Amino acid sequence: MLRSLSLRGAVARCVAGVGAGAASLAVALREEHPAQSATAPSSKLVHELTLKVSGEIDQDFRYWLNTYVKELLQLPGMQGAKVLTPAAAASKPGVVFVLGGPGAGKGTQCSLIVEKCGYTHLSAGDLLRAERSSGSAQGKMIDEYIKEGKIVPVEVTVKLLLDAIRASGGQRFLIDGFPRNTNNLSGWQQVAGEELAVGGVLFFDCPEDVMELRLLERGKTSGRTDDNIESIKKRFTTYKNETTPIIAYYEHQQLTHKIDGTRDIEVVWADTQAAVGKIEATFASLAATGPAACVQVYSTNEPATSASKLADKVSAAAAARFGEGKVSVSSRSLEVGASLKAFDLDALRAFD
Numbered sequence: 643m644l645r646s647l648s649l650r651g652a653v654a655r656c657v658a659g660v661g662a663g664a665a666s667l668a669v670a671l672r673e674e675h676p677a678q679s680a681t682a683p684s685s686k687l688v689h690e691l692t693l694k695v696s697g698e699i700d701q702d703f704r705y706w707l708n709t710y711v712k713e714l715l716q717l718p719g720m721q722g723a724k725v726l727t728p729a730a731a732a733s734k735p736g737v738v739f740v741l742g743g744p745g746a747g748k749g750t751q752c753s754l755i756v757e758k759c760g761y762t763h764l765s766a767g768d769l770l771r772a773e774r775s776s777g778s779a780q781g782k783m784i785d786e787y788i789k790e791g792k793i794v795p796v797e798v799t800v801k802l803l804l805d806a807i808r809a810s811g812g813q814r815f816l817i818d819g820f821p822r823n824t825n826n827l828s829g830w831q832q833v834a835g836e837e838l839a840v841g842g843v844l845f846f847d848c849p850e851d852v853m854e855l856r857l858l859e860r861g862k863t864s865g866r867t868d869d870n871i872e873s874i875k876k877r878f879t880t881y882k883n884e885t886t887p888i889i890a891y892y893e894h895q896q897l898t899h900k901i902d903g904t905r906d907i908e909v910v911w912a913d914t915q916a917a918v919g920k921i922e923a924t925f926a927s928l929a930a931t932g933p934a935a936c937v938q939v940y941s942t943n944e945p946a947t948s949a950s951k952l953a954d955k956v957s958a959a960a961a962a963r964f965g966e967g968k969v970s971v972s973s974r975s976l977e978v979g980a981s982l983k984a985f986d987l988d989a990l991r992a993f994d
């Protein structure tokens with residue numbers, strides 16, 4: 643038996659303020675079977691189906707898909723599904739995430755991109771530091787997290803980012819130092835994922851010894867409460883444990899542009915500039931793509947149902963309903979090691 647869920651929780655509460663209505667999202671869950679819940683699945687898969695649809699059936703197709711997706715959940719191993727029907731990509735502002743360890747040079751390269759390419763730079767860390775100093779109720783909590791090198795809960799960070807995005811009215815944003823963990827990624831995907839197109843991730847790669855020297859040097863004058871050796875070590879640990887999986891996730895999505903951040907600023911900049919050029923090409927191709935929907939199906943791999951089998955099933959059903967050639971389906975699978983939180987998801991609690 644199936645039931646529909648609406649988004650819940652603290653993150654979901656932010657949705658109303660972020661241009662809700664431009665896109666829709668539906669979640670379907672397979673009712674948990676008592677025998678299945680006793681043993682946790684050994685591994686989890688996200689099958690992602692991307693559907694391109696002829697313009698004339700677009701509305702009918704979206705309606706049909708939300709109902710049809712429940713049939714996929716009858717296949718072996720299927721646990722839940724999410725249908726994303728994005729607003730036209732052409733109208734979405736574009737986002738580039740900028741990641742890398744503490745002191746890797748994210749802020750330095752972002753300043754150059756702003757100067758030469760006209761992006762709006764939003765440093766999550768700067769926004770949090772400003773919020774900390776604003777005297778707001780959550781200032782003390784943010785202060786603790788930053789000193790301890792821990793990652794502030796996503797509700798706080800996403801709200802600050804989206805407020806800044808809305809206030810700016812720009813079309814291209816560099817989001818510096820975010821998303822830093824699966825909680826950040828999940829929060830972003832739920833609240834902003836449909837409103838903003840992610841064109842790429844700039845990843846500045848730098849070893850700890852280089853970053854440590856830079857941060858200690860900067861700490862002589864920066865006034866940052868986390869530019870001391872104790873906080874720096876904690877920041878490194880958090881980065882290694884929590885942020886590197888996010889970089890790997892985007893690498894898997896073929897969105898990550900890895901840049902050696904150890905070299906001189908100008909040399910790094912040459913690679914940054916080239917990567918921004920490639921990301922602009924991605925934005926252009928996103929804008930050229932017609933209306934599409936995306937279905938994420940969450941599955942255990944025991945027993946396995948392949949993404950291509952799901953794609954074939956959707957393809958055949960769509961052809962029967964709308965005629966041949968109206969809908970094309972491509973598929974891929976992402977294996978998720980530790981947790982499905984990156985993909986939503988307190989609604990899919992059966993996974994964790």
Ligand code: UP5
Nearest residue numbers: 744745746747748749750766767788793794819856860907
């Ligand atoms: N420098 C830069 N590039 C150089 C180069 N190529 N050669 C030689 N020197 C170079 O650079 C650091 C220093 O190195 C500078 O002195 C620079 O001149 C020199 P910078 O460009 O500032 O590096 P950056 O990667 O931006 O380092 P930063 O310290 O800002 O990185 P963090 O990721 O640690 O800091 P951030 O401000 O993003 O986050 C701080 C804290 O906020 C986090 O630890 C966390 O507690 C919190 N936070 C969240 O909780 N959530 C978020 O989403 C974001 C932050």
Ligand code: MG
Nearest residue numbers: 748749765767
């Ligand atoms: Mg920075």
